[in-house]
Amino acid sequence: MADKTVVISIFANEAAADAAVVSLKDAGVANVDAVGVLVLDENGEIKTHKVGSHSAGKGAGIGLVLGLLGPVGVGIGLGVGMGATTGALLGLLHHKGLGLHDSDRERISAELADGKAAVGVLSGVDEADSIQSMLTDAGGVSEAHTVDDEALQAVAASAPATT
């Protein structure tokens, strides 16, 4: 059963992504578990900006999910080590039914390499449509992936410690 949704929205740059997140949070969308912004730095390494998360202690936060979208073998700013463990985690995600695939990761990585920024929101299924709509209205190109809550818990348990 998919009880969570990851909404991902690609923006022209990090400023546009941050502005969208500020407005999204202010809209008070219920049950937004976590919001993050993903960009590449000048060395091509993933940097995540955890704009807000009150679920870090409850399971896999958006930082982990966004980190899995990045290139294999790089570290991300939230302290999620993505080196040797990444392949195993991705395998677990596929096995457990998290709705993110290699093709999604490669496509989003290419967008980031082009200087764009991704906003990721981990939310309840009921809020996903409104979140996707808000992010699109803010200028993002948005998509939603359903996520099995058990898969999130399993990934959180298997992942290195997050901050």
Added chain:
Amino acid sequence: MTRHSRQSPHPLLRPRDSTAVGLPHPPAWLMESALLMRAHNLAAEAHGSQRRATDRRLSLEHVVEVATLLHDAGFDEELTAVGLLHDAVERGTAAETDVRTEMGDGISSR
């Protein structure tokens, strides 16, 4: 005869820290608001000459860009101030209490 056009801006409308350390001036639309100038000054204090890991730009330039997007999209002054301060605690040196003290609960809670 009044000399309004020759007077210096009110201190709250004057860039306090950014220009003193060689940071860019705030945009004109921002300087028209005492609230936004307070937020800008607090952001300037929090970020100083810090540069971002992603693009090596000044952090202050980034938060002003975010605020400009919110302003141009028609959001109110308070949310625009939130845009100015969105990195002040997480990536800058400001404490949450600094933001609350300087800006009030209305902005610090948004």
